[in-house]
Structures are given as C-alpha cells and as structure tokens.
Amino acid sequence: MTKDGMVNAAIAAIVSGDVDTAAQVAKDAIAEGVSPGEIMNDGFIAGITEVGELFESGELFLPELMLSAQAMDAATRVCNEALGGVSGEAKSRIVVGTVQGDVHDIGKAIVIAYLKAHGNEVYDLGRDVPIETFISRAEETGAQVIGMSALLTTTMEEQKKLIKTLQERGLRDKYKVVVGGAPATQRWADQIGADAYAEDANDGVKKIDALLS
Numbered sequence: 001m002t003k004d005g006m007v008n009a010a011i012a013a014i015v016s017g018d019v020d021t022a023a024q025v026a027k028d029a030i031a032e033g034v035s036p037g038e039i040m041n042d043g044f045i046a047g048i049t050e051v052g053e054l055f056e057s058g059e060l061f062l063p064e065l066m067l068s069a070q071a072m073d074a075a076t077r078v079c080n081e082a083l084g085g086v087s088g089e090a091k092s093r094i095v096v097g098t099v100q101g102d103v104h105d106i107g108k109a110i111v112i113a114y115l116k117a118h119g120n121e122v123y124d125l126g127r128d129v130p131i132e133t134f135i136s137r138a139e140e141t142g143a144q145v146i147g148m149s150a151l152l153t154t155t156m157e158e159q160k161k162l163i164k165t166l167q168e169r170g171l172r173d174k175y176k177v178v179v180g181g182a183p184a185t186q187r188w189a190d191q192i193g194a195d196a197y198a199e200d201a202n203d204g205v206k207k208i209d210a211l212l213s
C-alpha cells in the first residue's frame with residue numbers, strides 16, 4: 001500500500017471505531033517504513049479530529065466516540081512502543097497527568113511517548129489527577145517540569161489552580177509548568193502564568209528543551 005493509502009486507512013479505522021484494524025494499520029505502516037510520528041499525526045490524529053467534529057455536529061454519538069477512542073488507544077500503543085526511549089542519562093525528569101475531572105488521556109500518552117523518546121525520564125500520573133498528586137509526585141521524584149493535560153473547558157481551570165497552589169506554597173520557582181490539551185492556548189498559558197503552552201507532542205518536546213537549556 002502507498003503511504004497515502006496507509007494514512008487514509010488509519011483515518012478510516014479511527015472514524016469507524018475499528019480497534020483491530022487501527023492496530024494493524026499502525027503495525028503495517030511502521031513495518032513499511034513510515035515513521036510512528038508520521039502515521040500518528042497524518043493518520044490517527046487526523047481521524048480522531050474528524051471524529052470530534054462529527055460528534056460536535058451531532059452526526060456521531062457517545063457510544064461511537066468511545067469506540068473511536070478505543071481504536072485510537074490501540075493505535076497509540078503500537079506507535080508509542082515503536083518510538084521507544086533513549087538509554088543513558090536522562091535529560092530531565094517530568095511528571096505528566098490529565099487534570100482532575102478529566103478522563104481524556106490519548107494526547108497525554110502521545111506526549112509522554114515523545115518526551116521519553118527524546119531522552120527524558122517521565123512519570124505518568126494517569127488521568128483524573130488531583131492537584132495534590134501532581135505536587136506530591138513532583139516533590140518525590142525531583143521533577144523539574146510539571147505537565148498538565150486538560151481537554152474540557154471546565155477542567156482547564158485545574159491548570160490555573162495548580163499554578164496558584166504552587167505559588168501559595170512557595171514552590172512556583174522550583175518547577176517549570178507546561179500546559180496542553182485542545183482548549184489550551186498560548187493566551188491561556190500567559191493568563192494563568194504557565195511557563196509554556198504546547199500545541200502538540202513535538203512542540204512539547206521543543207518547549208521543554210528550551211525551558212531547561
């Protein structure tokens with residue numbers, strides 16, 4: 001199959017919520033020499049973006065959205081595994097989680113895989129993570145960076161609250177705080193006093209590298 005064919009198959013597998021095909025397309029594409037980042041961005045992320053639009057316009061409903069999310073999860077696992085990690089001294093230690101009240105974790109998983117592939121030690125805090133957990137895990141692990149994902153306009157407030165809590169405890173200067181997720185913007189990051197906003201996983205790696213250099 002051509003690369004375009006594989007990209008289209010990836011989009012179709014996510015839109016139709018076909019878990020097995022999504023995983024298989026990811027494996028085939030990587031075996032054919034397409035990079036995991038490329039098939040993820042051009043294929044699977046394009047597919048889940050289309051699903052989001054169909055959901056928003058009422059052409060697709062929650063049960064289908066959930067199947068698409070499962071297909072996305074299956075594809076993400078294959079691509080993330082192929083991305084691998086870098087051995088040797090870690091560049092930095094980073095804790096990353098999806099904020100409390102929010103179960104969206106596909107984007108977070110991709111960000112973590114990219115950060116690991118670029119030689120960072122990353123602690124995955126999971127989803128629906130309370131502020132206290134972000135802070136205690138950052139303290140325990142000696143992290144330099146706290147990364148927060150939020151996909152809902154309601155839960156993005158948690159990003160703001162975490163920064164405020166760090167300030168109140170005199171811990172703000174100890175950490176670089178990076179925010180991401182579909183509703184976040186550079187403007188939002190500036191408004192809440194985050195150190196950086198990243199629009200995708202690649203941007204996240206670059207911004208964190210820049211913050212720590």
Ligand code: B12
Nearest residue numbers: 052102103104105106107147149152153180181200201204
């Ligand atoms: C898949 C999905 C789900 C799945 C999630 C499964 C999972 N395990 O994640 C399920 C079906 C569970 C779900 C549930 C819900 N969802 Co939903 N969901 C989506 C959908 C379609 C895709 C999200 C996604 O995975 N995108 C793909 C990834 C790769 O992109 P990403 O998350 O943005 O991440 C990238 C960047 O943002 C960035 N990034 C993200 N985080 C971070 C963090 C850091 C530190 C950095 C550096 C970068 C970074 O890098 C990532 C990789 O490039 C979106 C639509 C959309 N356009 O976003 C709706 C959407 C987010 N959901 C929505 C809604 C309303 C819901 C529900 C409330 C539905 C309901 N009625 O129950 C529930 C909420 C449950 C909860 N409490 O969290 C709305 C939110 C509306 C709003 N304005 O708040 C959206 C926008 C759909 C819509 N258009 O209406 N959902």
